[in-house]
Amino acid sequence: xxxxxxxxxxxxxxxxxxxxxxxxxxxxxxxxxxxxxxxxxxxxxxxxxxxxxxxxxxxxxxxxxxxxxxxxxxxxxxxxxxxxxxxxxxxxxxxxxxxxxxxxxxxxxxxxxxxxxxxxxxxxxxxxxxxxxxxxxxxxxxxxxxxxxxxxxxxxxxxxxxxxxxxxxxxxxxxxxxxxxxxxxxxxxxxxxxxxxxxxxxxxxxxxxxxxxxxxxxxxxxxxxxxxxxxxxxxxxxxxxxxxxxxxxxxxxxxxxxxxxxxxxxxxxxxxxxxxxxxxxxxxxxxxxxxxxxxxxxxxxxxxxxxxxxxxxxxxxxxxxxxxxxxxxxxxxxxxxxxxxxxxxxxxxxxxxxxxxxxxxxxxxxxxxxxxxxxxxxxxxxxxxxxxxxxxxxxxxxxxxxxxxxxxxxxxxxxxxxxxxxxxxxxxxxxxxxxxxxxxxxxxxxxxxxxxxxxxxx
Numbered sequence: 001x002x003x004x005x006x007x008x009x010x011x012x013x014x015x016x017x018x019x020x021x022x023x024x025x026x027x028x029x030x031x032x033x034x035x036x037x038x039x040x041x042x043x044x045x046x047x048x049x050x051x052x053x054x055x056x057x058x059x060x061x062x063x064x065x066x067x068x069x070x071x072x073x074x075x076x077x078x079x080x081x082x083x084x085x086x087x088x089x090x091x092x093x094x095x096x097x098x099x100x101x102x103x104x105x106x107x108x109x110x111x112x113x114x115x116x117x118x119x120x121x122x123x124x125x126x127x128x129x130x131x132x133x134x135x136x137x138x139x140x141x142x143x144x145x146x147x148x149x150x151x152x153x154x155x156x157x158x159x160x161x162x163x164x165x166x167x168x169x170x171x172x173x174x175x176x177x178x179x180x181x182x183x184x185x186x187x188x189x190x191x192x193x194x195x196x197x198x199x200x201x202x203x204x205x206x207x208x209x210x211x212x213x214x215x216x217x218x219x220x221x222x223x224x225x226x227x228x229x230x231x232x233x234x235x236x237x238x239x240x241x242x243x244x245x246x247x248x249x250x251x252x253x254x255x256x257x258x259x260x261x262x263x264x265x266x267x268x269x270x271x272x273x274x275x276x277x278x279x280x281x282x283x284x285x286x287x288x289x290x291x292x293x294x295x296x297x298x299x300x301x302x303x304x305x306x307x308x309x310x311x312x313x314x315x316x317x318x319x320x321x322x323x324x325x326x327x328x329x330x331x332x333x334x335x336x337x338x339x340x341x342x343x344x345x346x347x348x349x350x351x352x353x354x355x356x357x358x359x360x361x362x363x364x365x366x367x368x369x370x371x372x373x374x375x376x377x378x379x380x381x382x383x384x385x386x387x388x389x390x391x392x393x394x395x396x397x398x399x400x401x402x403x404x405x406x407x408x409x410x411x412x413x414x415x416x417x418x419x420x421x422x423x424x425x426x427x428x429x430x431x432x433x434x435x436x437x438x439x440x441x442x443x444x445x446x447x448x449x450x451x452x453x454x455x456x457x458x
Contacts, residue, residue, distance in 0.1 A: 014132070016060045017069065021129035023053050024122070025142040028428055032150060032189060032421040033165070036180040040111055043420060047118045054121055057128070069131035072124075074438050076382070081375045082120055088368045089113040092328045103328025104335050112329035112363075115420060119427050126431035127438075136396045136432050140196060143428065147193025148230045151237035154178030154186065158240055176240035180419070187246020188406065188416035190238040192425050195253040195402035197231040202261045203395045245413050253406035257398045260387060264394030307344060308354060308413070314339045315358045319366070326365035335362070356411035356418060379434060380404050386437030393436040400433020 027049060034042050061067065072079040089112060092103040103109040130136040154176040157163050165179055172183045180186040204224045238250055317339050318327070327335045333351035340350060353359040360369035380401065387397045407417055407426050416422045 016057060016064065016066060017129050017132065017135065020053070020057050020125060021135055021139055021142075024126060024129055024428070025139065025146065027053070027122075028143060028425060029146045029149070031424050033179045035164075036182075036185055036189075036422065037420040037424075038181065038185075043111060043115055043118070046420065046424075047114055050118050050121050050125070054125055057125065068128060070127045070435060070438050075434075076378070078375055078378055081371055081378075082116075085364075085368060085372055085375075086113060086116055086120075088364065089116065089329050092326070092364075101328070102325050103331060105328055105331040105333075108330030108334065109328040115423075118420075119423055122424055123427045123431045126428050127435045130396070130432040130435035131438070133393065133396075133436060136436055139428075139432055140200060140396065140399060143425075144193065144196045144200060144227075144230055147190070147196060148233050150178050151190060151193065151234045154190075154237045155233075155240060175242040176237055178237070180421070182416075182419070183241045184243045184246055184410070184414045185416045185419040185422055187238055187241040187243030188249065188410050188414075188419075188422050189425060190234055190241065191246055191250035191253055191406045191410070192403050192422075192429060193234045194231070194238060194250045195257055195406060196399060196429075197227060197234055198254045199257045199261070199395055199399040199402065201227040201231055202257065206261070206265055245410055249406045249410040252409050253402040256405040257402040260394060260398030260401055264387060264391035264398070311344045311350065311354060312358065314341070314344060315353045315355070315362060319358070319361045322365060323361075324365045324367060326361070326363050326368065329363050331363055332359055352415040352418065354414055356415055359415065359418065376404065376408075376430075379430060382437050383433050390436075396433045396436045398433075400430050403429040403433075 027046075031037050031046060037043070037046055089109055092109050093101050093106055093113075095101050126139075130139055157165070157178065158176045162169055162173055164177060164181065169177070171181060175183040177183050177186045178189070180189065201224065204227050208220055208224055238247060315336070318335060332353055333349075336350055336353075340346065344350065353362065357369075357373070360372055363369070364372070383397050383401050383404070387394060387401070403426055410416050417426060
């Protein structure tokens with residue numbers, strides 16, 4: 001019965017998914033611009049925009065009699081874990097008699113729930129748009145173009161007065177931050193871009209040396225040169241951010257992509273080696289020209305790491321106070337002053353734990369906080385399994401795994417994933433990879449077909 005509907009369903013849904021993919025790319029271009037969307041008004045605005053896009057998309061599918069390309073059931077336990085986390089945030093907001101709610105900052109917890117729902121909805125929309133392999137690659141190319149534009153904009157702002165969107169910077173003078181406030185958040189954003197550029201460049205080298213018939217019309221060495229240029233532009237912006245861990249996380253992400261590519265293709269020749277070596281050599285030269293501040297921070301980092309260690313010890317004390325319930329999503333800024341003391345500087349506000357893992361355990365407790373990590377681990381495992389099962393789809397799969405490596409490593413010492421624009425980009429890259437990891441052998445029926453099978457549409 002499903003086979004009777006596959007062809008028309010694909011035609012009916014392809015236009016909607018094509019438009020959806022471009023709408024999502026526009027959103028991903030805009031979302032980093034207002035200070036990385038790291039303010040409550042932007043959280044509300046982004047939730048409204050994603051909700052509007054989702055409403056138009058779902059209504060369009062209904063009117064056209066098309067179905068979702070990927071359903072929650074095809075994602076295994078991941079949707080259930082995500083739903084449980086959202087319910088736990090609601091539980092933290094629920095008053096319990098005279099004791100009141102679990103959350104020490106109910107308003108912040110409600111905003112965290114809003115952000116999580118926004119991430120989940122964007123993730124689900126990207127899954128639909130990227131279910132087609134060609135469209136998935138187009139989205140990756142579009143995201144790379146966006147990352148390059150942001151990299152060039154950041155370099156321009158740094159060289160022309162060291163500003164943020166034309167306004168005088170109030171922090172991180174001398175470092176490239178682009179539209180972000182924090183250089184480390186910008187560095188994570190650029191690291192995602194570098195993973196994208198590396199994966200697409202390696203893919204172009206493979207196709208060029210094999211004269212792959214699937215290569216696009218603008219393929220060949222011209223495509224390689226364009227992608228290599230994009231790679232170098234992002235390297236320049238990343239190094240200019242002077243983020244130590246940002247550079248290291250980007251390197252780990254690139255290494256992940258390279259290993260995935262070698263595993264999937266199981267072949268490498270002189271042209272690929274020369275291409276990779278050439279791109280890395282130029283990138284290293286660019287890095288050297290922009291690395292003065294980064295080298296200085298690497299050489300004189302002992303004191304900052306000592307303070308960071310003291311901060312982590314104080315955060316661990318917070319976790320021990322409420323190991324199971326946590327203090328409430330988004331409550332770190334409110335609750336940390338209760339344990340804040342020297343040698344952690346008292347002349348500044350510590351509104352982040354500078355370690356996303358610790359933040360999760362403070363706010364959600366050990367069980368719920370770890371559940372979020374388990375959720376991402378399950379998605380990563382599924383990507384790895386798909387890479388072994390369908391190596392031909394290595395490009396989106398390895399890009400997602402590289403982004404996962406960037407996020408996992410940088411979160412050890414910073415809070416980049418707590419910045420909404422960075423989190424949206426991470427969700428998008430993960431969803432593009434997962435869309436190609438899902439088994440599509442059993443396509444869902446369109447809504448009209450489901451009604452007929454249920455006896456409602458006869």
